[in-house]
Amino acid sequence: MTSVTPGVPERQAARPASMPVRCPSQVCDLDVLPDGVVVTDATGVVTAVNSRALAILGADRDAVLGADARVALPLQDLEGRSWWTCADPYGGLATRTRISETLLALPGDREVFLTATLGRERPRGPVVQVVVVLRAAAARRRAEQKTSALISTVAHELRSPLTSVKGFTSTLLRRWDRFSDDQKRLMLETIESDTDRITRLVAELLDVSRIDSGRLELRRQPVDLPRIVERHVEGLVASGHAADRFVLQVQEPLPEVWADPDRVEQVVANLMENALRHGAGVVTVAIAGSPGQDFLLVRVSDEGEGIPEESYPMVFTRFWHSTRRGGTGLGLYVVRGLVQAHGGTISVGRAPCGGAEFCFTLPAGAPEHVA
Known part of the structure; x- marks a missing residue:
């Protein structure tokens, strides 16, 4: 007596003539895809699987290839019912060509998002191939x-x-x-x-x-960074901060920098105001060119307690806050995005006086499309 897997047709002796034959190189091509892919034939046997699918399933390629799809992919909905039985990819409407994304569970309480494409020999004909796409739910x-x-x-x-x-x-x-x-x-x-x-x-x-x-637009032009800092300091002093809390150090000569002046001022303002809000003592802004004058280097430091070294990897992520909570936690995330949009880098460390020091660079010279 032959057993039949629910939701999967009984195995046929021969592969349908129109069933695509997958050579090893075609199977390997699936490995470049970011999502897990499992392909089954008209009998419900797995004919191809990529590395990402194997990682999601936690299985070996030899154990999946040639296996019954229901055994190789024991997918269940969140109520414990078999997806193969409920979705019935080989049955249902003859016009159906796709199964919409569904959140399913694998053994071990792992969740995955699944979509499936149904291949037919002819319109309204029997399903001869099912392509299952798996996406790990954790990232989403x-x-x-x-x-x-x-x-x-x-x-x-x-x-x-x-x-x-x-x-x-x-x-x-x-x-x-x-x-x-x-x-x-x-x-x-x-x-x-x-x-x-x-x-x-x-x-x-x-x-x-x-x-x-990736829709951030920059209006590049030559910028006078020392003047940008001076102008911001003037505004801070006018708002009530003591003038002796700010020191500007400029090491001449400075390379020419083309940048968006409003965005650069936004970076400087954010870093200086963070130093005032979360640091202490004098806020120092040091501006210098690199040894080869291929980029401009800006350091903003304070004399406060600084930032713990173990927090450095988190500083520029969303919602990071220092020990003194305040603000949205998005400011430094935006600062990093603005600096990187200019082609520069930004880092955090400890200042010589013990406080926090933020260092960012801006590439020197005019951009190619302007020069």
Whole structure:
């Protein structure tokens, strides 16, 4: 008596004439694909499998090739039912050519996303080949968690300033005559400060989106980096910081650098304000050319406690915070993206005085399309 696997047709003695024959080189070509691929024939036997699929399945090639598909791929839905039985890739509508992505489980509580393409000899004919594509679910789960964390962070960061803006505007509208001019000015200044905070957060999120999608545009032109730093220091002093907290060191001569001045100022501003917020003492910005003058080197350091060495690999990732929590944790992620978009590098270390030191480079010379 011959046993028949549910969802898979009984094995035939001969391969259909139109069934594609896969030579070893064709099978090897599947290994360049980033997703797992398993190919079965009209009888439900595995005829090809790539290395990624074997890694997902945790199986050896010899154990999978030539095996019954249901045994080689014991796929179940999240309620414990066999995918081969429920999806029935060899049966169902004669017009069906594809099975949409589904989240399934493998033994050992491993989750995978599966899609399948059904090959037929002729329209509405029997299925002679099933190509199963497997994607490990862990990476997508991590991406979903990052998205959830981003939404949570943004909601938290927006709530406080929006509550303040709403509260002060409502109070002014309803009780305008009860406040003195000084009180009104204070409330309006608070509203302005909070709206600036919201604007910065939105700009930061837009930068993250552009960096992640590769849509960041740079308007390159010759930049005077010392002047950019001087201008930012002037703004910080005007906002109430002591002038003696800032030191600018420039080692001449400096190579010519073509960059987006607004983006470079954004990098400098972020690093200096981080030094003020999380560091201590004097904030030093040192600018010099490399020995071969092929790039410009900028160091921003403070005299605080510094950053623990074990945290260095995490500093430029999303949502990283120092021990003193504050902000979205996206600023340094954006800084790295801006520097790398210019073709430069950025790193973090310990300053000679013991505080944190951020060092970034910008390539010298005009870009080819401008020169």
